[in-house]
Amino acid sequence: MSRQYFGTDGIRGRVGQSPMTPEFALKLGWAAGCVLAKTPGARVLVGKDTRRSGYLFESALEAGLAAAGVETYLLGPLPTPAVAYLTRALRAQAGVVISASHNLHFDNGVKFFSGEGDKLSDQLEEEIESYLERDIVCVPPESMGRARRIDDAQGRYIEFCKGAFAGDSLRGLKLVVDCAHGAAYRVAPAVFAELGAQVVSIGVSPNGLNINEDCGSTHLEALKAAVAHHRADIGIALDGDGDRCLMVRADGRSVDGDEILYVLARQRQLSGSLRGPVIGTVMSNYGLERAFAGHGIAFERAAVGDRYVLERLRATGGIIGGETSGHTICLDRARTGDGIITALQVLEAMQIQGLSLAELVQGMAKLPQVLLNVPVTGKAKPLLEHALVLAEATEVEKWLAGRGRLLLRASGTEPVLRVMVEANDPDDANKAAERLATAVRQAAAASAA
Template sequence: MSRKYFGTDGVRGRVGQTPMTPEFALKLGWAAGCVLGGSAGARVLIGKDTRRSGYLFESALEAGFAAAGVESDLLGPLPTPAVAYLTRALRAQAGVVISASHNPHYDNGVKFFGADGSKLGDELELQIESMLEQPMVCVAPELLGRAKRIDDCGGRYIEFCKGTFGERSLNGLRIVIDCANGAAYKVGPAVLEELGAEVKAIGVAPNGLNINLDCGSTHLDALKRAVLEFGADVGIALDGDADRCLMIDANGELIDGDQILFVLAQIRHQQGLLDAPVVGTVMSNLGLEQAIRALGVEFIRAQVGDRHVMEQLKLVGGTLGGETSGHTICLDKTTTGDGMVAALQVLAAMTRAKLPLAQLVGGMRKFPQVLINVPIKGLARDVLQHADVGTAEAEVRRQLGSRGRTLLRASGTEPLIRVMVEAQEPDETLQAAEFLAAQVRAACR
């Protein structure tokens, strides 16, 4: 059965347009309740980020779960990984997050966690899709689910994050955190302050419409300025639902997800805690792969998307993986990608090594990377399988050898072919990428 609604991370779209309509959310709550509820008294947790539309979808999902006979605990604005943690800690049958992550306020989405705090597998998502095709049938009045608000969830998650830190304190560190006017606007700064850091918080004034607006992990200029003005040791950039984290070092330089993954792999290797492969994606920088292998650790590439990273980690028995965009998964600390947990792991490495972040990432040399998005007409598969495109890519790979790599892939959301080239020299990288992009354009004519 092919997917109609679920993408790589739940259901997502423009508010008011299919599938993100009130009617669909009601039916989705009912369908998910039928599949995940299982028995009388079944309970789900519903969290959200700070989008104004979150109120609408919270109410619609709650009604759908009630119609399926499932109780709803409403958590309010909380990071996606907080809902995952609380689902497990509070022994709920499932967790639901209303969020479109790093997207603008006019998008929203719904994603699910199972009772173990992990994202749903394909089989369960397909079962929910199958129920969406069935007529909605309400349980008997005496079996309807109820809803209540839970007020202490933020405090529970703060304590959980602090428990993953592993070092004495953050005393003496000056930290700027940008919460993207999103779900972590309260809990993010609180975690750092309670661990003893001197904290400057930005992106902590949500109004329902400014989530991810010129702030957070997709817009780093404000954080860079704040780090330099505050004289901070480090800056932390979260996205709207706080499941991803990028960082800024004391010099105002970006530390991306690949570099974060290297820092965490390096410290775990030094501690003798890394006995399985590290998992990145096909977009992970070649410099990360070479740095991980230099530690004597295997590096594996998954398809883009944190769910694919998670699948590979489970397949190889690994605990550490992530994406360049800042989704970092530490399965020795939690069950899903968590921006605050990832940030705390980097801060723990800085504290333990007594080194600035810029020095910790010094063991990884990033290769220059050029990414060109080529609009296409027709099927991406036909373009990627075109003989001239294949010949051109083979020739570029032959020329680069071990000094670089190429990747041509279809966008999962737009009619584009993404052409990526990495090589040792910037000019060589740009030249190769432009050559391949020209071949893709020619194949579309």
């Protein structure tokens, strides 16, 4: 059964447009309640980020869950990984997060966690979608669910994050923490401050409309300026729902998810705690793969999306994986990607090795990357199998052998085929990308003729 609403990270869309409407959220709450909480008195936790539309969807989901006989525990604004942790810690049957992650305020979404704090399986998502085709049937009034707020949710999560830091205190470090005016705006500064760091907080004044706007992990300019102005040791950038982390060095250079993955894997290798392969994605820089090979660290690539990274980690027995965008998973510290815990792991590695962040990332040299979006008429995916594209890709792979790599991907949201090439020489990357883009255009023209 194909899923109509669930994508790789829950359900997401423009507020007021299908599927993100009040009517849909009401039915989604009921459908999820019917599937995830089939026992009397079942509890579901609901958290959200700081979007103004979060109030609307929180109320609608709560009503739907109540109609299914589910008790709703409202957490208020909290990072996505906090909801995953609390769902497990409080022994709830499921957790719900209302967020569109790194998107701007006019988008919103809903994602679910199982009682174990894991993302739902495809099978459960399909079952929820099957209920969306039915009419809502309320349980009897005496069986309807109630709603209550968990007042100590933030404190519980702060203590969990602090417990994931195995180093000494952070005294002597000055950090700038950019919370993207999002879900971590209260808890993230508190975690680092309570561990002893001097914290300068930015992106901590949400008004419901400014989430991710020119701030956070998708816009590092404000963080770089603040690190320079305050002469900080490190800048930490989270996204709107707090599961991504990118960083800025004291010299103002950014550190992406691939470099963070390198730092964390190397630290575990040095401590003897690294297990299984490190899992990246098809978009992870080739320089990361080469750096791991040089240190004898096994590395595998999964499809884009942190759920696929997590699936591969569990299949291989690995503990460290992530994406270039800053979704980093440390299964020896948390069950899902967590921006705050990721930052703490980097700070822990700095402390244990006695090195700066700039020194920690020196062992990984990123290759220059060229990304071209080639517009096509109709569907892009069939072009990946076109003879012209396959032939040119084969020739480019031979030409780049040992010096780089290529990736061709059809966009899932627009009629575009993405051409990505990495090579030691940026001129080689440009030439290879243009060759492939030309082949795509020729194949598209031939297919349309």
